Amino acid sequence: MGFWSGVAFAVLIIVVTAVMGWWRWEQGWRQLEAQVPARETLSSKPQLKVPPDVMQRRNTHQVAPDYPEAARRAGVQGTVLLDAVVSVEDAVTQLNVINGPEALSPAAIDAVRWWRYEPYIVNGERATVETTISLKFRLPN
Numbered sequence: 001m002g003f004w005s006g007v008a009f010a011v012l013i014i015v016v017t018a019v020m021g022w023w024r025w026e027q028g029w030r031q032l033e034a035q036v037p038a039r040e041t042l043s044s045k046p047q048l049k050v051p052p053d054v055m056q057r058r059n060t061h062q063v064a065p066d067y068p069e070a071a072r073r074a075g076v077q078g079t080v081l082l083d084a085v086v087s088v089e090d091a092v093t094q095l096n097v098i099n100g101p102e103a104l105s106p107a108a109i110d111a112v113r114w115w116r117y118e119p120y121i122v123n124g125e126r127a128t129v130e131t132t133i134s135l136k137f138r139l140p141n
Contacts, residue, residue: 046085046130047122055086055131058118065111065135071103072139080108082133088126090117098132108135 080100087093092115097105112133119126 045128047127048129050120050129050131052132052134055117055120055129055133058120059115060090060118061114061116063111063114065104065107065137067137067139068103068107071101071107071137074103075139076101076103077138078104078136080104080135080137082108082112082135083130084112084133085128085130086117086120087128088119090119091115093128100135101137104135104137107137111135 078101081098083094083096083098084092085094092112095109095112097109100108112135115133120129121127
């Protein structure tokens with residue numbers, strides 16, 4: 001067996017060992033994930049609908065939307081109305097546009113994804129809730 005064939009054999013052994021190790025790690029990871037319920041499935045369906053003014057008072061972190069440059073140049077203004085689900089972890093997990101200019105909706109969704117809320121408590125337990133969020137986009141005069 002020559003030098004290069006020995007090197008090739010060693011490289012082949014290393015590659016096969018790495019692939020088998022990765023495969024075993026992947027299988028173990030999948031087993032672990034199967035044992036733990038997903039965060040959103042713990043209580044992803046809203047337990048109740050909460051009025052917007054109540055949830056606004058519970059807002060602890062709010063990110064202002066960036067005005068889309070194309071909408072700014074086109075003079076698009078308006079209010080984007082979103083249906084939002086706030087999880088037991090106090091984060092916005094689902095957003096759907098109810099109404100508003102199409103050019104502004106993606107910016108509204110991008111901002112609201114980062115909002116956080118105080119826990120909403122029902123019967124002593126944190127609850128997943130649904131609410132409506134309104135974002136106004138106005139151009140300066």
